[in-house]
Amino acid sequence: MGAAHTFSDLLHVHPTIRPKHDRADQAMDIGWKAPRVVILGAIVDLISVTLIVLILVLTLIIQVS
Secondary structure (H helix, E strand, O other): OHHHHHHHHHHHHHHHHOOOOOHHHHHHHHHHHHHHHHHHHHHHHHHHHHHHHHHHHHHHHHHHO
16 A cells, blocks of 8 residues: 555656646646546555455455355
């Protein structure tokens, strides 16, 4: 989970690292990159949550049986 969150944090920080262009170019970049970054972050969070749930379910099954 820690690795997944640091990965999504890197994705959220990334657009600010690139050099700034003129306003129109910057707006285009933000409009193009921001949704992809948000989607990638959401996918990473979903994967981490599903992995945690799977581990919890598996441990419960092992304990019950």
